[in-house]
Amino acid sequence: MSTEVRKTDRGPAGAAADADGTVLEASGVTLRFGGLTSLDDIGLRMRRGEVLAVIGPNGAGKTSLFNSLTGAYVPQEGRIVFRPRAGGEHSLLGRKPHVVSRLGLARTFQNIRLFGALTALENVKIAAETRLTAGPVSVMLGLPNARRAERASDRRAHEVLSFVGLLDRINELAGSLSYGDQRRLEIARALATDPEVLLLDEPAAGTNPTEKLELEELIRRINTELGVSVLLIEHDMRLVMSVADRVMVLNFGRRIAEGSPSEVQRDPAVIEAYLGAAAEDEKAAVAEVVAEAEAGHGTGADDGTGTGGSGERARDGEERE
Numbered sequence: 001m002s003t004e005v006r007k008t009d010r011g012p013a014g015a016a017a018d019a020d021g022t023v024l025e026a027s028g029v030t031l032r033f034g035g036l037t038s039l040d041d042i043g044l045r046m047r048r049g050e051v052l053a054v055i056g057p058n059g060a061g062k063t064s065l066f067n068s069l070t071g072a073y074v075p076q077e078g079r080i081v082f083r084p085r086a087g088g089e090h091s092l093l094g095r096k097p098h099v100v101s102r103l104g105l106a107r108t109f110q111n112i113r114l115f116g117a118l119t120a121l122e123n124v125k126i127a128a129e130t131r132l133t134a135g136p137v138s139v140m141l142g143l144p145n146a147r148r149a150e151r152a153s154d155r156r157a158h159e160v161l162s163f164v165g166l167l168d169r170i171n172e173l174a175g176s177l178s179y180g181d182q183r184r185l186e187i188a189r190a191l192a193t194d195p196e197v198l199l200l201d202e203p204a205a206g207t208n209p210t211e212k213l214e215l216e217e218l219i220r221r222i223n224t225e226l227g228v229s230v231l232l233i234e235h236d237m238r239l240v241m242s243v244a245d246r247v248m249v250l251n252f253g254r255r256i257a258e259g260s261p262s263e264v265q266r267d268p269a270v271i272e273a274y275l276g277a278a279a280e281d282e283k284a285a286v287a288e289v290v291a292e293a294e295a296g297h298g299t300g301a302d303d304g305t306g307t308g309g310s311g312e313r314a315r316d317g318e319e320r321e
């Protein structure tokens with residue numbers, strides 16, 4: 001089927017260098033801004049094929065971690081290693097973002113970064129072209145290899161737009177799409193680079209409940225159908241609990257917990273971190289969710305206030321890179 005998006009084929013899974021199934025590994029990552037330590041000795045081990053969520057109150061260091069993994073920030077200390085399917089390993093520390101992207105890590109941003117005046121298709125084609133490049137001279141002269149590259153990126157863009165369910169919107173301007181569609185378009189753009197690891201920074205922020213459910217389904221399909229490992233920052237606890245295999249919790253730049261969604265939800269340090277960050281009127285909501293979790297009623301947080309309640313405060317325009 002022409003619209004099918006296939007798993008990336010960079011060699012056999014389980015190559016020798018990949019014996020323990022680790023796709024991304026970081027240790028001792030420390031990032032400082034002047035006197036502020038945004039990441040303090042952070043370690044991370046991501047297994048190939050898993051959905052790993054990163055949660056924590058506002059300012060905990062979640063986006064700083066993504067920025068450090070993808071080359072937007074250069075931590076002063078630490079080690080970050082990516083192990084592609086094809087084997088071998090690449091240090092990511094201090095690599096430029098476009099290099100990290102070519103290696104196989106793609107991301108979306110907390111604050112949507114699309115070209116609003118370009119169509120959905122054009123936005124995705126630009127990303128696809130980063131993989132399927134013909135040189136600038138070939139493009140200018142319209143040489144056959146440039147035309148081939150153009151056709152290939154067009155095809156790739158159609159594939160991923162179909163995968164995320166935006167095929168009927170490809171000619172609309174990105175800026176005129178609904179918020180949920182813009183979030184999906186950002187994901188399509190990231191997928192167009194054919195990543196092994198996809199980093200999603202609050203993909204559900206600003207979306208409505210229906211869009212959140214669609215997004216949940218999309219993340220699951222990206223993981224299971226495309227075999228892409230997903231690192232997910234998200235404040236919506238219902239979404240986290242339903243799609244994540246494991247959860248890592250940050251607070252003030254430190255990793256304070258890690259485990260299965262239900263383990264983390266019951267962890268006293270995690271509850272304390274969120275209670276500490278919550279406004280008075282939110283504490284009652286948090287306490288209610290904890291009590292529900294303790295009583296064994298599902299995952300709790302079904303109303304989206306959850307332990308992430310404090311995180312739902314407006315954060316637009318806050319990202320600094």
Ligand SMILES: Nc1ncnc2c1ncn2[C@@H]1O[C@H](COP(=O)(O)OP(=O)(O)OP(=O)(O)O)[C@@H](O)[C@H]1O
Pocket residue numbers: 033036037038056057058059060061062063064065110311315318320321
């Ligand atoms: N470029 C920067 N310059 C100065 N301080 C920064 C910079 N980037 C991040 N920080 C600081 O690092 C800390 C962590 O910020 P970060 O954006 O990583 O938090 P976050 O967990 O993503 O929060 P949120 O949930 O609000 O998005 C904050 O104190 C923030 O002010």
Ligand SMILES: [Mg+2]
Pocket residue numbers: 062063064110
């Ligand atoms: Mg953030």
